[in-house]
Amino acid sequence: MRDAVGLLLVGCGRISGAHLAALAGLEQEIRLVGAVDTDAAAAERTGAQHGVAAFTDLAAGLAAPGVDAVLIASPNALxxxxxxxxxxxxxxxxxxxxxxxxxxxxxxxxEAAQRRGLVLAAGHTYRHNAAVATLVDMMPQWGPLRAVEVSSCVFWDGPQAPWWAERTPEEGLILSLFAPHSLDFVQLVMGADDPLRVQVEAARWQGGWQGEDEAMILLGYPGRRMASVHISYNQRSVFDRKVLHFAGGVAEIEDGEVLKWNGGVLVAPPDGVLTNPRAMGGRKLGHFFAQQLREFAAAVRGEAHRLPTGHDAARLIDLIDRVKAAARSTCADAIDPEFVA
Ligand SMILES: NC(=O)c1ccc[n+]([C@@H]2O[C@H](COP(=O)([O-])OP(=O)(O)OC[C@H]3O[C@@H](n4cnc5c(N)ncnc54)[C@H](O)[C@@H]3O)[C@@H](O)[C@H]2O)c1
Incomplete structure (x- = not known):
């Protein structure tokens, strides 16, 4: 057996817990070798809990022995x-x-990753489950895809980390933090094409941050295909649904986990995962994070994997640039109409 990939964690905050929990079952494939955080207490806590070295400086972490790969879980701007x-x-x-x-x-x-022959992957976590993988594998049988509808609506009662409040409207809030998941799904099913047209409405409903917290995105793809994406941080009754209209019928993914084809269930989630999918925290996502790390370890070893490539992930950020520009082009106060809360 080859050695497990040695992983340096950068950013020991909220989401690092999901990655660390997922690593616990993957010791043969990928293992933590160090933890970096500019908050020394956070780095030391993680280092002590996992028996690895702690660093407050990324350069020192990168120079530590046994580091093959890095997981970056710091604030977006970094x-x-x-x-x-x-x-x-x-x-x-x-x-x-x-x-x-x-x-x-x-x-x-x-381009830097390609030049150096290194894996560069983005944490599009929500593509790493059986419902999405089965959909992608089966969709060639279902005939041409005409239209995709994605709704991903949750509730955050204000910033979940201090830097959420600091993001300017130009940098974007939900369009930067949450849209990547929904748009990654759309790009995954649309294949190599990018949209020809991008139309967006975005607004801010809550006062605890400066950026938009609700958006509707309409995308026109080559071949008359189209997609709509509704994302929200304002929906207390969590709503997560993907609907795909093929020539042969309708595929749906409910609550991120249940794949249906023309109403019949093709894939059901592992037991105990959807405890109360309409409540925040009522879905367990640990298996998504574990599968993502498994795919990353496979990619590092040069094996087949389902991670987006660096170029695919960059195409997604190009699309987010277009989405942000479209949101702000509607009118001067496009994302901050009269405050309603
Ligand atoms: N995949 C998902 O579903 C998912 C969910 C939540 C967050 N995220 C992403 O994870 C990232 C982190 O989000 P979070 O909610 O954990 O934020 P967080 O603020 O809780 O954690 C970030 C950590 O990074 C540390 N940090 C700040 N500057 C640093 C630096 N220069 N070097 C090293 N560490 C530094 C902070 O001290 C903090 O501990 C974000 O990019 C966010 O978009 C992804």
Whole structure:
């Protein structure tokens, strides 16, 4: 058996817990070798809990022995520069979504990874379950795809980390933090094509942040195909649904896990995962994170995997740039109409 991939974690905050829990079952494939956080207490806590070295400086972490790969789970604005540093140090990189803040920065990363023969992947976590994988494998049998509808609506009662409140309207809130998941799904099923047309409405309903927290995106793809995406941080009754209209019928993914074809269930989730899918926290996502790390380890070993490539992830950030521009082009106060709350 080959050695497990040695992973350096950068950013020991909220989402690091999901990755660390997932690593616990994957010791043969990928294992933590160090933890970096500018908050020394957070780095040391993670290091002590997992028996690995703790660093407050990324360069020191990258220079530590046994680091093959880096998982970047820091605030969005740092992803591009930290990924560039890790690639320059010859490390494979998995970056939490979004890969970078701009398409130009994301494409530079993808090119750097390709030049160096390194894996660069983005944490599009929601593609890593049986419902999505089965849909992708079966869709060639269902005839041409005409239209896709995605609704992904949750409730966050204000910023979940301090940096959410600091993001400017230009940097984007839900379009940067949540849209990558829904748009990754759309790009996954639309294949190599990017949309020809992008139309967007975005608005801010809550006062705890500056950016948009609700958006509707309408995309026109080559071949008369179309997609709509509704994302929200304002829906207390969590609503997560994907509907795909093929020549042969309708495929649906409910609650991210239940795949149906013309009303019949093709894939059901593992037991105990959908405890109360209409409540925040009523879905267990640990198996998504475990599968993502398994795919990353496979990619690092040069084996087949379902991760987006660096270039695919960069295409997604290019699309997000277009979505943000379209949202702001509607009118001067496009994302901040009269405050309603
Ligand atoms: N895949 C998913 O479903 C999912 C879910 C939540 C968050 N995320 C992504 O994960 C990332 C982190 O989000 P979070 O909610 O954990 O945020 P967080 O603020 O809780 O954690 C970020 C951590 O990074 C640390 N940090 C700040 N600057 C740093 C630096 N220069 N070097 C190293 N560490 C630094 C902070 O001290 C903090 O501990 C974000 O990009 C977010 O979009 C992904």
């Amino acid at each position: 992803h591009g520069s930290q990924a560039a540093m890790a690639l320059a140090a010859g490390k494979h990189v998995l970056v939490e979504k979004p890969l970078a803040e701009t398409g130009a920065q994301a494409r530079e990363l993808a």
